[in-house]
Amino acid sequence: MRVLPDVAVKRLPVYLRALGEMQAGGQGIVSSAELAARTGLTSEQIRKDLAMLGGFGTRGVGYRIDTLGASIRAVLGLDREVPVALVGAGHLGTALSRYNQSRRQQPRIVAAFDAEPTKVGQQIGAATVRAMEELAGVIAALGIRMAIIAVPAPAAQMVADQLAVAGCDVLLNFAPVRLALPDGVRVHNVDLAMELEALAYYVRPDLPVNPGR
């Protein structure tokens, strides 16, 4: 298979979200211009991305929403079970696990771990919280390669090391710390503060009244 560039991979869920909304609204066909209006990306970019997936559009007609959605899901590997481990069953971890369960979609959080003994045995979303000592065994047994780090910053590096040793090579890190990991382990950092920082621009008192959406 052809390996897609990271920036294109990141855009695929954006398309999925827009397609899902249109489908929920009863729409069957979509043009790249409509997708552009809904996603904020350019038509050109969208046509390029979708052509890379195999090109489903009919010139002057558009894309079939169901076929395109299924193809994107297949490219992302969302047409099969994608089990995820969650480390950290605090407020953020609990919110993530519940939200994940409510979506009933892939990837799915199937295992949760916390260092706090009082949390072990609790049910958060679809997962039961287990002790950190069980992490390696459970991850191996379930064949988990993806994990979410939702622990306080000082614990994040140690948790990441444990996950890497256990065989997880794709990590989603919510802790505000830069993790050092062996080659071959991919870390994606989510920093919730960055969203707020970018939005601050739009409440600058000297900005002309809200320039678009």
Next chain:
Amino acid sequence: MRVLPDVAVKRLPVYLRALGEMQAGGQGIVSSAELAARTGLTSEQIRKDLAMLGGFGTRGVGYRIDTLGASIRAVLGLDREVPVALVGAGHLGTALSRYNQSRRQQPRIVAAFDAEPTKVGQQIGAATVRAMEELAGVIAALGIRMAIIAVPAPAAQMVADQLAVAGCDVLLNFAPVRLALPDGVRVHNVDLAMELEALAYYVRPDLPVNPGR
């Protein structure tokens, strides 16, 4: 002042994060190539963005990290108080408020609201949870224009309407629902599921072993 394109605004916190890390490491000067390596953006893009802010680079030398960081913060309006209201004091809201407090940066969550009477009066991060009935009065009194929506999906539209009426024109929405709002109100949707969906690609069993980071 010149209005920056949304896509450029979104990249500014990414630069801030990288500059902060370098500064913490004792570095004083940075090249666009280094910033590119750290952020995953191209040097060309970075030079273009920074030139738009006023151009601080010295050819062949690079950018002074402190000056550049201060300028980006000023452009984003982070050099002054940016008060934010949070609606929804559940697990996600609590995590966001605590995290926001721990960062001690702008924007700052200064007010929190929840419809659940048992939550009213609780302290989450730097904010005390208040009843929804107080929302309009508090937002007006504190001159708040930015708000975070962290309520369940069925409640999100009603909360957004209340916020808009109260004078908030920049909303960060965590509820998995598309909000309809009057012109002039900017909504930025954060969908935590999208991060996981994009990462699923990298655990596809048929993908050549981890193509880069």
